[in-house]
Amino acid sequence: MVLAFKNETFRDDFTFSNSPESIRRFPFPFHEDKYMYAVNIEPHVPGPKGTVYEFPIDIDEHYVAEMRDREIVLAADPGRCQALPHMMTAQWDMLELLMTSMARDYPEHFSLTQDGDHWHWINRPLGIDQKFTFGDHTTLPYEPMEYIGRQCQGDFSIQDQRDGQLWMDAGIITTQADWSLDFDIGMNFFEWHGPVPLAHEAGVFERALKFLLNLQVGRPVRRLNWTMTINPRLDTSPENYHKWGIDRTTVTPENVGDKVHLRVELQGLWRLPRSNAILFSIRCYLIKMKELVTIPKWGRRLPRVLETLPPEIADYKGLTRYRQMTIDWLKKYDDGAPTSPGFGPD
Amino acid sequence: MAVSGIKSRPVYPGLSPDPNARSNVVVCDVAGAEAVVELLTRADGAFARRTSIILSADGAGSEQAQALAKRLEPAGVEIASGLPAAISHLNAILDQASMGLRLYAAGSEPLIGSVVQAGLDHFIDHLSIRTEHRGSLKRRVQCVHCKGMTEDVTTNPVTCSHCGLLLLVRDHYSRRLAAFQGVCINAESPGERPEPNVEFP
Numbered sequence: 001m002v003l004a005f006k007n008e009t010f011r012d013d014f015t016f017s018n019s020p021e022s023i024r025r026f027p028f029p030f031h032e033d034k035y036m037y038a039v040n041i042e043p044h045v046p047g048p049k050g051t052v053y054e055f056p057i058d059i060d061e062h063y064v065a066e067m068r069d070r071e072i073v074l075a076a077d078p079g080r081c082q083a084l085p086h087m088m089t090a091q092w093d094m095l096e097l098l099m100t101s102m103a104r105d106y107p108e109h110f111s112l113t114q115d116g117d118h119w120h121w122i123n124r125p126l127g128i129d130q131k132f133t134f135g136d137h138t139t140l141p142y143e144p145m146e147y148i149g150r151q152c153q154g155d156f157s158i159q160d161q162r163d164g165q166l167w168m169d170a171g172i173i174t175t176q177a178d179w180s181l182d183f184d185i186g187m188n189f190f191e192w193h194g195p196v197p198l199a200h201e202a203g204v205f206e207r208a209l210k211f212l213l214n215l216q217v218g219r220p221v222r223r224l225n226w227t228m229t230i231n232p233r234l235d236t237s238p239e240n241y242h243k244w245g246i247d248r249t250t251v252t253p254e255n256v257g258d259k260v261h262l263r264v265e266l267q268g269l270w271r272l273p274r275s276n277a278i279l280f281s282i283r284c285y286l287i288k289m290k291e292l293v294t295i296p297k298w299g300r301r302l303p304r305v306l307e308t309l310p311p312e313i314a315d316y317k318g319l320t321r322y323r324q325m326t327i328d329w330l331k332k333y334d335d336g337a338p339t340s341p342g343f344g345p346d
Numbered sequence: 347m348a349v350s351g352i353k354s355r356p357v358y359p360g361l362s363p364d365p366n367a368r369s370n371v372v373v374c375d376v377a378g379a380e381a382v383v384e385l386l387t388r389a390d391g392a393f394a395r396r397t398s399i400i401l402s403a404d405g406a407g408s409e410q411a412q413a414l415a416k417r418l419e420p421a422g423v424e425i426a427s428g429l430p431a432a433i434s435h436l437n438a439i440l441d442q443a444s445m446g447l448r449l450y451a452a453g454s455e456p457l458i459g460s461v462v463q464a465g466l467d468h469f470i471d472h473l474s475i476r477t478e479h480r481g482s483l484k485r486r487v488q489c490v491h492c493k494g495m496t497e498d499v500t501t502n503p504v505t506c507s508h509c510g511l512l513l514l515v516r517d518h519y520s521r522r523l524a525a526f527q528g529v530c531i532n533a534e535s536p537g538e539r540p541e542p543n544v545e546f547p
Contacts, residue, residue, distance in 0.1 A: 079493070180490055180527070182493070183488065183490060183518070183520050183523065183527055184520070185522065186520070186521065186522040187354060187520070187521075190353050190354075191353060191354035191519075192354070193353070194352040194353035194354035194355070194517075194518055195352050195516070195518055200353060238490045238491075238527075238529055239490060239491060240491075241490070241491070241529060241530055241533050242491050242511055242530040242533045243533075244533075245530070245533030245534045246533060246534060246536065248534050249534055249535070321534070
C-alpha cells in the first residue's frame, strides 16, 4: 500500500482533514448507543486489511504532517521528551520494536538492514538515511526513544516495572489530551492516573495494573480511549492550555460540524524484551463532526452516547461547555433508527 | 478538571522511631520540632544519641531556636537559617552516608517534599522515609505553563510568581519536583479573575 501523505496543519490555520478512506477506517470507539466506563483491553492482534488494526504500528496519510507538528512542539518545549537515566535499555527496545514493525509492514516507505549491531535505517517519507550501532546512542543524532519517536505517529511512554508497580520513567509526548509528562515522569500507575474521576473507586486501576504487570513479550494488548477537541489540534497539552483553552468558547450551533472533533486514542501496550519495561503507545485519530456523520450509523450513535455521559466524565474530558450544542447538531443526523451492534460502519 | 481527591496527593503517616537504624537523620522546621520531641520521648536515650537533627529555623529568632534545640537533646542539633540551607546540609550528610541510615521529616509539606526529593537523589526509597505534617498547610506550586515554582502558597487560586498567570492549585503532586500542579484558572474566561481564598493557611 502506497500512502499519499497530506500537506496539512494541526495549528494556526488548521488545514487537517480526512480523506473518505481515512473516515471509513476511523477507530470509532462506541460499540453500543450508550456510554460505559470500561478498561476494554483486548489482544493487539492483526485486524482486517485497511483498518487501523491491520499492523501493530499504524502509519496513515497524516504521517508527514504529524511528524512536522511534533518537531515544532519539541523545538518550543524540549521537556516533552524525557527519559530517566536507567531507561536506556528500554529506549533501545522501543527503537527496535518500531523500526522492525514499520519496515516489515510498510516496505515502500521504510527499510531496516541489520548486520549484528550495525543497523541501517531508511525513512523515505522524511528523507532519512541513518547507519548506527545498536546499543550505542552516540551513533544517533538523538537518544533512541527521541530518534524513533520523531519518526512514528503517536505519543509513547515507557513504564519501568519494579516493586509490583509500573513507573512512568520515560516518554515522548506531544499530542496529549491534557496531561504533562514533565510533571508526571517518575510517578507510579496510581499516581499518574490520580486526576481521573470515578475509576479509582470502581477498582479499575487496580485491576488494570494487575493485568499489565503480567503482560507477556510478544503478546501486546490494546484499548481505545476518547475525548473531544475543538479544532484539529494535536498539542492539547496542559503546558499550552492557557493558549488553546479559549477554543472551547468558540463553538456555535453554526460551526459545530467543522470545529468539534472526536479524538480517539488507540492505545497499545507491549512488554519489552531486554528491559522488561512496558511500552505504551497513544496513537491519536481526529475526525470532525461533519466527517463523522458521513457514516450514518456513527451519526445516529454519537449523540445517543453523549447524552448518557456522566457529568463528572464530561467535565474531566473538558466537554461541558459544548456538549449540548454538539448533541443538538448531531441530532439532525439521528432519525431514531436502530443501530447495528459493533464499532464499524454498516 | 479534578482539583481534590487526587491519588498522587502524599499521605504522611507520622514519625515513629526505627530502633534498628544505625543512624537517624531528622529534618524539621519549628512546628515539626514538636513532633520530633514526641518521637524522642517514644524512644530510648541510645536512639537519641544516634540521631542528628537539622532544624530549619525560618523566621524564628536564635533564642527560640536554641531553646528548641535544648529540648531535643541528647540528639545533636544543627540549626539552619531556612529550608534551602537545611536541604544543602542534608545533602552533605547523605553524600557521605552509609547503609543503615534512616531519614525522617517533620513540618510543612514543602519541607517534607524537599527532604523526600533529596532522599530520591540519593536513591532512598520514598516509602522508607518517615514523615509527619505539622504547622502550616502552605504549598509549593509548579506552574504547568512556565514551569516556575511559587513558594509558600496559601491561597487558591494563586498568581504564578514567574509568568503572572492566575493558577488553580490542584492536589496532583510530583515527588520529583516536590510540588503541586498549578493550571491557568481562567484560560476559558480570560476576563474573569476569581478571588483568591486562603485554602492552605
